[in-house]
Amino acid sequence: MTRQVRIAEVERKTPELLLPDAESTAETVINQAMEFCARKMRLEDHQAVLKHLQQRDATSYKYCCYGIARHVGDSLGTLDQNVKAVYTVDYDATPEDICFAREEQMTLIHLIVWVERKTSALQSLVEGLDRALAGAFSRLLGLDRLKYLLDVQIVDDADVEKRVGYGAMFSSLYHRPIKVWER
Amino acid sequence: MERLLEDIVATPGLGIREETPRTNLWDTVLELLDHVAMQLELDPGIHSILRQPERELTVAVPVMMDEGYIRVFTGYRIQHSSARGPCKGGIRYHPDVDLDEVRALAALMTLKCAVVNIPYGGAKGGVQCDPMQLSENEIRRMTRRYTAMIMPIIGPKRDIPAPDVNTNSQTMAWIADTVSMLTGKTTLEIVTGKPVALGGSLGRMEATGRGVAMVTHELLKRAGRDLTETTVAVQGYGNVGSAAATILDHMGCKVTAVSDVNGGLWGPAGLDIASGNWHGANHPKRLREGYQAPGVEHISNAELLTSAVDVLIPAALEHQIHARNAPDIRARMIVEGANGPTSSEADEILQDRNIIVVPDILANAGGVVVSYFEWVQNLQFFFWEEEEVNRNLKRIMVNSFEKVWDYSHEQRVPLRVGAYMLAVDKVARAIHQRGVFP
Numbered sequence: 001m002t003r004q005v006r007i008a009e010v011e012r013k014t015p016e017l018l019l020p021d022a023e024s025t026a027e028t029v030i031n032q033a034m035e036f037c038a039r040k041m042r043l044e045d046h047q048a049v050l051k052h053l054q055q056r057d058a059t060s061y062k063y064c065c066y067g068i069a070r071h072v073g074d075s076l077g078t079l080d081q082n083v084k085a086v087y088t089v090d091y092d093a094t095p096e097d098i099c100f101a102r103e104e105q106m107t108l109i110h111l112i113v114w115v116e117r118k119t120s121a122l123q124s125l126v127e128g129l130d131r132a133l134a135g136a137f138s139r140l141l142g143l144d145r146l147k148y149l150l151d152v153q154i155v156d157d158a159d160v161e162k163r164v165g166y167g168a169m170f171s172s173l174y175h176r177p178i179k180v181w182e183r
Numbered sequence: 184m185e186r187l188l189e190d191i192v193a194t195p196g197l198g199i200r201e202e203t204p205r206t207n208l209w210d211t212v213l214e215l216l217d218h219v220a221m222q223l224e225l226d227p228g229i230h231s232i233l234r235q236p237e238r239e240l241t242v243a244v245p246v247m248m249d250e251g252y253i254r255v256f257t258g259y260r261i262q263h264s265s266a267r268g269p270c271k272g273g274i275r276y277h278p279d280v281d282l283d284e285v286r287a288l289a290a291l292m293t294l295k296c297a298v299v300n301i302p303y304g305g306a307k308g309g310v311q312c313d314p315m316q317l318s319e320n321e322i323r324r325m326t327r328r329y330t331a332m333i334m335p336i337i338g339p340k341r342d343i344p345a346p347d348v349n350t351n352s353q354t355m356a357w358i359a360d361t362v363s364m365l366t367g368k369t370t371l372e373i374v375t376g377k378p379v380a381l382g383g384s385l386g387r388m389e390a391t392g393r394g395v396a397m398v399t400h401e402l403l404k405r406a407g408r409d410l411t412e413t414t415v416a417v418q419g420y421g422n423v424g425s426a427a428a429t430i431l432d433h434m435g436c437k438v439t440a441v442s443d444v445n446g447g448l449w450g451p452a453g454l455d456i457a458s459g460n461w462h463g464a465n466h467p468k469r470l471r472e473g474y475q476a477p478g479v480e481h482i483s484n485a486e487l488l489t490s491a492v493d494v495l496i497p498a499a500l501e502h503q504i505h506a507r508n509a510p511d512i513r514a515r516m517i518v519e520g521a522n523g524p525t526s527s528e529a530d531e532i533l534q535d536r537n538i539i540v541v542p543d544i545l546a547n548a549g550g551v552v553v554s555y556f557e558w559v560q561n562l563q564f565f566f567w568e569e570e571e572v573n574r575n576l577k578r579i580m581v582n583s584f585e586k587v588w589d590y591s592h593e594q595r596v597p598l599r600v601g602a603y604m605l606a607v608d609k610v611a612r613a614i615h616q617r618g619v620f621p
Contacts, residue, residue, distance in 0.1 A: 030587065040319075090316075091443075094423060101555065147472060148209075163502055164502075164505065168501055168526075169501065172501045173208050173288060174501060174523060175500055176348050179278070
């Protein structure tokens with residue numbers, strides 16, 4: 001007698017993508033971001049960048065965040081073949097009003113990760129990397145430990161095509177994501 | 184050389200990166216214009232004038248990069264219509280800026296200025312670049328050269344740029360300085376959105392949020408609602424959302440929910456907005472992190488949108504209200520603080536459910552109104568106190584709301600359709616009254 005097997009029973013759990021070493025990846029990402037910042041601001045070295053960050057200089061923070069975004073994109077893309085592209089985006093209301101907002105430190109780095117299919121493995125990877133980055137960044141600046149540094153939204157082709165959630169941003173007139181990594 | 188290659192690869196059109204597939208935004212705006220023209224039974228000649236921008240300028244902007252080589256960026260300035268006055272519109276820096284996007288934004292500026300009846304036409308500009316790949320010095324040099332190249336068509340009585348995506352008050356200060364240097368006279372009135380120390384207007388920072396609050400107040404009056412018995416939820420706690428929540432709280436409304444990107448706070452008895460603002464200022468984009476108060480729960484953004492309130496103010500991203508959550512929205516009134524927070528499918532669902540939606544083109548126009556005040560003050564060489572700015576903003580926002588409300592009711596159309604019809608009608612009348620030159 002054959003046993004009726006429910007689909008759920010035969011579905012394989014998506015293999016989890018383990019970040020080889022979240023802590024060292026985070027350190028590398030932050031070092032690369034500081035290097036990027038030093039280059040854009042024509043600062044001598046990491047120490048000079050750190051000094052700017054500690055003085056709550058918004059420009060250095062902006063360049064560091066962008067550097068982090070690029071290298072996070074690179075890490076996610078390398079570790080998960082599902083990732084097609086990674087973008088940064090501003091979150092708040094009207095672009096004109098972002099121009100008048102106070103420049104803030106310690107705000108979040110908003111990323112949209114465009115994938116072939118959404119998996120729990122990628123979600124875990126993102127969470128692990130975020131925890132490690134928040135820890136490394138807090139230690140670097142001598143702050144109380146931040147809970148998170150990234151706001152990552154994962155979208156797939158259907159989201160983009162049907163303009164669902166953050167998938168709508170790619171055809172938006174007002175909120176314009178900037179691509180930081182692409183396969 | 185490695186850095187040069189990295190820059191080139193990152194430049195749209197030059198490198199290996201593919202463009203993100205996008206719908207043609209200009210076609211979308213044309214569809215909107217055609218639809219409104221049909222409803223208005225617009226003169227076909229005037230309709231065809233509106234379907235084409237008046238003037239388009241494309242410029243090649245060479246910039247000496249920090250490392251000693253030259254890069255050429257493509258820039259645009261497009262004037263859609265000057266029928267009602269000098270053109271007005273922002274300048275954006277973004278890798279994907281193209282002619283069609285700038286055309287679409289210029290046309291929408293024509294309509295936005297007409298809705299609030301300020302004497303401007305519409306324009307927009309942009310430079311195709313990734314500003315985060317550039318140093319501040321490179322951005323400054325690019326801005327100055329771009330300004331010099333669009334100078335033949337801009338001017339205080341021709342076309343007045345303003346900030347937009349990835350540009351800010353510093354960019355505007357560089358533009359004003361470049362024009363002043365090239366003309367040999369101080370020309371602060373060439374742009375708006377300048378720092379206050381350089382002719383910017385007081386009240387500009389909160390203007391959009393204040394306008395949203397004023398429109399909400401008028402809507403509640405029309406709906407016969409007592410402010411003190413009205414509950415409000417605000418999604419997005421940036422410049423617009425936080426100002427709107429604060430002002431509505433001062434007006435007496437009960438703000439029961441606010442949120443930022445990571446979720447929000449829900450307090451059915453009314454949130455303490457002052458303490459929320461303090462917390463938000465110290466934990467930007469981390470509203471929920473560590474915030475505790477009696478009777479306040481943490482909620483998700485999705486929960487905020489469907490919370491039991493009278494008024495919902497989406498003041499964050501586009502398309503937050505969509506076909507899937509529109510049936511669950513419990514607010515009876517929606518005031519769009521953000522641009523395009525309601526998808527067209529959701530709009531139809533809300534209409535069927537008799538939920539009133541005050542459209543973005545009207546609700547978040549406070550910013551462009553105070554930009555107009557900045558220009559007026561610059562032309563007069565006389566600056567207003569913040570109270571005067573806010574008083575005039577109120578006059579314009581209230582009048583505009585009343586006009587759109589009455590017109591929409593006369594025409595038996597939703598406020599969004601009514602606002603666009605009114606705007607196109609105003610521009611069409613101006614074209615008709617001026618006549619076709621020569």
